[in-house]
Amino acid sequence: MTTAQTPLHKVQGMGSSHSGTSHFWRERVTALALIPLSMWFLYVMLGMVGASVVTPAQFFQHPWNGALMAAFISFSLYHASLGLQVVIDDYVHTAGTKIFSLLAIRGALLACWIISIFAILRITVS
C-alpha cells in the first residue's frame, strides 16, 4: 500500500497528533476517577447548604475531606483542560489563534488549580 508515512513515523505509532492516544486515554482515566469524586462532591455541597463558614472550614480541616476535595478539583481541572482543548481543536483552525487560545485556557485553569489547592491548604493549617 502506498503511504506518505516515513518508516520511523510508522513504527512510532503516534499518528498526526504526535502524541498517540495519550489525550484520549487521559480524558477517560480522569472521567473514571471523577465518577465517585463527583458523587462525593455533590453530597458534600448539599450537606453545606445554608451553613456558616464554620462548617466548611471544619469539614475540610479533616485530612480525608481536604484530600478528596483536592483530588476532585485536580481531576476536574485536568479533565477540563483536555476537554476544552478538543473544543479549540474543533473550532479554531488558525495556528496563531489556536496556540494563544490553548495557552490562555491552560493558564486560567492552572491559576484556578493553584488558588484552589492553596485555599484548601490554608483551611487545613488554620
Add this chain to the structure above:
Amino acid sequence: MADNPQRPPARPLSPHMTIYRWPVTMMTSITHRFTGVGLSVGAVVLAWWLVCVSNGLDGGYGTFMAFAATPVGELILFGLTWALIYHFFNGIRHLAWDLGYGFDKRLAERNSVTIFALSVIGAIAVFATAWTGHGGYLQ
C-alpha cells in the same frame, strides 16, 4: 507560468449540520460539550468559594452566600448542578461507548431522552432537598 493566479472555482459543499433535522443524539452530543464548558467556568466559582472559606470569618463568605441566594445566584447554581449531573450520566454513556456498548440506534435515542430526563429530575431533586430544609446535614 502562473502570472495571473486564478482562484479555484467554487466547489459544491456537502450539506452540513444546519440542513438536518436534529436527532436527539445530536442534542445530547452538543449538550455534553456545552455542559463541559459550563462546568469549567464553574470551577472558578468553586475556587472563589474555597478562598472565601479559607479567609475565615468576615472573609467574603457572607458576600458569596448573599450572592448565591439572589435569583441570579440560584439560577447559576441550579445550572451548574444540572450540568454536573448531565455530564456525569452522559459521560458514563461515553465510557460505555468506548467499551463498545450501546451503539444501537434505537437504544442510543432512548437513553438520550432518559439522560435528559434524569439530569433535570436530579437537579430539581437536589434543589428540592435544599429548599425543604433537608440539606445542610454536615453542620
